[in-house]
Amino acid sequence: MENNHIQALNFAVYPEEQMLKRSQDFYDLMKLRRSVRQFSNRPIPAEIIENCIKTAGTAPSGANMQPWHFYIISDQKTKKQIRIEAEQIEAEFYSKPANQKWVDDIKALGTNFSKPFLEDAPCLIAVFSKTYDISPDGTRIKHYYVKQSVGIAVGFLIAAIHNAHLACLTYTPASMDFLNKILNCPENERPFMLIPVGYPAENCQVPNIKRKTFRQITGFF
């Protein structure tokens, strides 16, 4: 082995029966996850969000560059500012004739320009991808497969939020550059996703969507 490797995998081999049960249990947990667009304003413990972001930070990444940055936003004024900016972008999106096909495709979700969840949810997690890092001597450190890496980290984050028994939404307004301005982000950060997190509102409803079957999403050779 090359130097700078450690013997730390701590990989316990489980009986296959137990592995099967674990895989089934995890699937049973994850299949209950749904995107929530109506939130209660009930506060959530900061440590839960911290653990979920720590989980996201364990994701694999191109050349281990970990090209992500998470902002935890619980300040009411900042959330309001984000809502105002996002709703301007959304109003434009929904009214533009060029977006008609897209608007038709999301009709079943029942969404419109109005995004009260940006103020109602007790916490917004703004996820940024970092196109490069800056080393202490000021030189740029190149990042690889940035979108794929941050996408995986967000997947871990969403799974961790669901596992903590909280709800969230992967929210992506057509342009998110306003986030850089509001959060005063450095140049190398690009907005990737905005994730409201919290308890679903009482009587919260979700669209009645169908998931593709295993056969539909899988090929065999």
Ligand SMILES: Cc1cc2nc3c(=O)[nH]c(=O)nc-3n(C[C@H](O)[C@H](O)[C@H](O)COP(=O)(O)O)c2cc1C
């Ligand atoms: C990359 C991505 C972007 C999304 N953007 C939005 C969005 O801007 N607004 C919204 O209401 N839902 C958004 N969603 C949520 C999807 O509509 C939702 O995941 C899909 O309808 C399936 O529903 P489910 O998450 O409840 O399984 C997004 C999901 C993903 C993965």
